[in-house]
Amino acid sequence: MADLSFVWLEITGRCQLECRHCYADSGPGGGHGSMAAADWRRVIDQSVELGVEMVQFIGGEPTLHPDLPDLLGYALAAGVEVEVFSNLVHVTPALWELFAQPGVRLACSYYSDRAGQHAAITGRAGSYARTRANIGEAVRRSIPLRVGVIDMGEGQRVAGAVAELRDLGVAEVGVDRLRQVGRGVRGGAEGVEQLCGNCASGVLAVGADGAVWPCVFSRWLPVGNVREADLALILAGRRTGQVRAEMEAAFNKQPKPCGPQCAPARCQPTCSPSCSPSCSPCAPSKRCWPYYR
DSSP, X not given: OOOOOEEEEEXXXXXXXXXXXXXXXXXXXXXXXXXXXHHHHHHHHXXXXXXXXXXXXXXXXXXXXXXXXXXXXXXXXXXXXXXEEOOOSOOOHHHHHHXXXXXXXXXXXXXXXXXXXXXXXXXXXXXXXXXXXXXXXXXXXXXXXXXXXXXXXXXXXXXXXXXXXXHHTOSEEEEEEXXXXXXXXXXXXXXXXXXXXXXXXXXXXXXXXXXXXXXXXXTTSOXXXXXTSOHHHHHTSHHXXXXXXXXXXHHHHSOOXXXXXXXXXXXXXXXXXXXXXXXXXXXXXXXXXXXXX
């Protein structure tokens, strides 16, 4: 049975924003799904038994889930690191105290150094000022933070966004292209070319209805459901093996040259999704998972 080192826990489909490229198709009308807190605790326990080193709470917007504080604390008590991938639009004083705990880090996406352009992507006026202010607050509080700038094209001020984040004191900033999955599809269809090829190899994602995917970007390739089977059985199952074989075949047929994104320094844990498994520094690194949302 393959080892598991990282798991995405997509605890909700609800979000204050309606980003034009959202891979999860989340928004204000989304729900928290059918997974109860006890179900999520069971998944965390099973993940730890399989060797998971870090879990990432995502959504939607995970801070909108009422059980996030309890689940985060449960994961920390189980001995795993925690990352919360938030839009940082609204962070309460209680959440800041939660995020300041040892073993917790934050991540978010950013789009522009211009409020109007940022809002045009997120679908909410005022999101730029709120997210920018909370990024600054996370830096002020010395909470580990990484920010990914998603390049949507169309004249987006990507360089300006990166420069602004640097000025705010964010040490870990990355840039990724638009992933054509979910609402990000532009005139095509979801496919393996949008992935890094390491899906289901050391990583899995669990959705709010219990569905298990090879990664958060590949939900059209479900491999099981944690409400029906333990994570270990899913990981060792025939369907997961088929997905791994499909990835290997697809990426070995079209190997990509190793570029700067495959340098060893970017593989722990910031290997870009565009990194091909044929790039030896990025495979078989256990901590090589998609950096961006």
